[in-house]
Amino acid sequence: MKKRRLGNTDLHISEVGLGCMNLGTNEQNAKDIIHEAINAGINYIDTADLYDYGENEKLVGKALKGKRQDTIVATKGGNHFDPNQEGWYWDPSKKYLKEAIKNSLIRLGLDDVDLYQLHGGTIEDPIDEVIETFEELQQEGLIRYFGLSSIRPNVIKSYVDKTTITSNMMQYSLLDRRPEEELLDYLNDNQVSVLVRGTLGKGMLTSNGIEQWEKKGSNGFLDYNAEELKEVIEKLQVLANESSTTLESIAIHYCLSHPGVSSLILGASRPEQVQNNIEAYYNAPKDQSIIEEVTNMTKKQIYEQHRT
Known part of the structure; x- marks a missing residue:
């Protein structure tokens, strides 16, 4: 599988x-x-402490035993x-992020992670403190690089203006097509680097797209109403069908066509779904x-919120 450089780092991650x-x-x-x-050539593994309240990281850690050298491991924190206890709240404080990454490393069974991502973020956050925290974690050898997981333009631009983040994960x-604008x-x-989630549009950009639309598209999707979405x-x-390919393949090809995209982060709940994605x-x-x-068939879109 082809690899692309992750930001301005020495890491190259699978497309x-x-x-x-969804493990x-x-x-x-x-x-x-x-x-x-991993056997199929995927080297980028992405988790988060919030997934199943830490249990996901434990499962990832167990699965990576003996395979750490073959992988680039990323997790997220801030929730x-x-x-x-049930529930969570947003907490990007230095105290909590330092506690969170150490707990993540214990669950993962690792000494460090390659990429640590702020799992969200608002413009009201203490951004300078968050950046300082990430830089200290780098100096402590707990993380190699840091990035964001955000769709908020004002948050993303604030971090890019203030520091050298490695990546941003976004839908x-x-x-x-909001990121294009x-x-x-x-x-x-x-x-x-852009790490893409949602490539297959909740399954609606697949060979079973209409079936998924019936389950998930009754209220439309972003600025598509239900009928526009179906059409x-x-x-x-x-x-x-006319191109002798699949809608999944077109969706993947479309997102990877932009040079700013480093990898499509595709989920799976069964091994055969990994095979299908590959x-x-x-x-x-x-x-x-x-x-x-396909550009002509679909809508241009912009982010309406999080402008200032």
Whole structure:
């Protein structure tokens, strides 16, 4: 599998990464998913402390035993929770982030992580303190690099203006083209890699797109109403059939076509879903004219909120 550079670092990550949020709680199933991904050439493994309130990191850690050298491991923090209680609240304080990363490392069974991401963020956060915290964690050898997981333009630009973040994870797909208007080129120009989540649009950008629309599209999606959403999925499916490919492959090809994107973080709840994602990646159409066609079929969008 091809790799792309992660920001301005010495790390090169697979164009498809494994998002671990949907691993579930069965240890053997989680292990099988992660090993399937690694054996297929995926080297970027992404988790977060909030996933199943820390249990996800434990499963990832167990699955990575003996395979750490083959992987680039990322986790996230900032959501304050007690494993013994329900609920969480946002807490980007230095005190909590330092506590959170140490707990993450214990659960993962690692001495450090390659990438530590702020799991959200608001413009009201003590951004200078967060940056100072990340830099201290680097100096302490607990993290190699740091980044964000945010779709808020004002938050993203504040960090880029103030420090050298490595990456930003954000939702981006044919159905959510908001990053194109102002963030993809901006981040690329600043050597900040984009890690994409939501590539397959809640499953609506797949061969089962209409079935998924029936389950998840009744209220529309962003600025698509339900009928517009169904119509665009059907048009994309026709194009895929005419091009002898799949809608999954087109969706993957589209997101990877931007040079600012380093990896698509695709989730899986079963090993065969990893296989399907990999197959769709390798079968991505090489004809660049498809990019123009699907661009014309879908809406240009902008971020309406988090402007100032």
